[in-house]
Amino acid sequence: MRIEVDAPKCVTSGQCVMIAPDVFDQDDDGIVIVLDENPAEGQRGVVEESAAVCPAAAIFVIED
């Protein structure tokens, strides 16, 4: 599982940070930062939920 974000799409809602704080953070302007591009399988639930709920559809979970 690999995470890609389309940062220019980010609307700084911070939903992902609330759901998966070990994987996502925000910079001072609120734009998404990926802390862990290849999260452990145990993070799958929260990562997929972050992608699903992202109001900008800016998070992609890619299966390699």
Next chain:
Amino acid sequence: MSGFDGRVLIVGASASGLAVAETLRREGFAGRLTLVGDEVHPPYDRPPLSKQLLSGEWDKERVALRRSADLEALSADFVLGAAAAGLDAEAGEVFLSDGQRLGYERLVIATGVRPRRLPGQPALVGIHTMRTLEDSLTLSHRLKSCRKLVVVGGGFLGAEIAAVARGLGSAVTLVEPAPAPLAPALGERVGESIADLHRERGVDVRTGVAVREFVANGSHVTGVVLSDGTELPADDVVVAVGSDPNVEWLATSGLHIDNGLVCDEYMEVAENVYASGDVARAYNPLFGEHIRVEHRTHAAEQGMAVARRIMREAAADPFCPVPYFWSDQYDLKIQAYGNLRGHDEVAVVDGQFEGHRFLALYRRGDRVTGVLAMGLPPKVVHGQRKLIAERTEWSSALENVPSPVVVAQ
């Protein structure tokens, strides 16, 4: 994974319907899944329609909600370009406008809303509403040559469109019947701050007046007449006066319709029938009332909750969302949590209206029911969400604020 594996029909193929479908599959749903959408496009995102797509910053491919490979991986039947026309809940069938009949064992209604029109609004070239991709592209094209734009309705949508049009060089007039833009939702004082922001950027903001009639030259609109008799010439007019839920197709279904589909905290409208997204007026235990929410984030969260309810039945938790929304006005972002409408009082606890950087709390009864930030770093705002989630008492929220500016309604 165990759970329901029958046939699920989702009417509505936008953000909320898609969230239902994706969450069902993630929860292990192995049954047949069908999504019906009245638009011909695969699911796309609506917030950019009044922002980056309208300004021309993005092209239309950018608003797709998912990559085509992700949609294929859903293993769902997409029936696009077909509107739902009726429901026979007893037979478990939905009729489409093209004559198709689709059976279901679980039905999710996510048909959204459509722009409200003004009473007696004529069909003239140059009068726009904003809901679909085509609406946005049409207006975006017009704004390249539009010299004078009148925006009727100073809600979030109207205010965003005014900001974008101003940025593209149009002369913009914003007409709002309330004493200030956004006043019905955010209160008059916060609304005035937003009016000031628009005035500083050169928008002519007219409040306390409504549009009485449209002026036309042949089939093209050339202006509007306001309730005070003022005539405003216009090349184009945008009508952004709110939305109505798309429930007419359910008129004879026997479902409870009252400003949307009335449903419980599990979004159940009737046995095996659920509502999700802008069309749903669900009971929210946090606020103790049924509320219909037209926010992008809520549409996805509610869709996820519906899917979990379908899969887990009794094991699913009630859906108690803290609604979140944002709006872009020029280079400033407005962010809010909670249910701001119907508040009793507003208190500015940080920053100030001047300069448009402030944090405001909203009170209803003795609780904090809303938080709104304008022009503040997003992280500051997110920390305030818990005030609503924890139903914080107003007095304790204001306890440590040195000098709150309280604005009574």
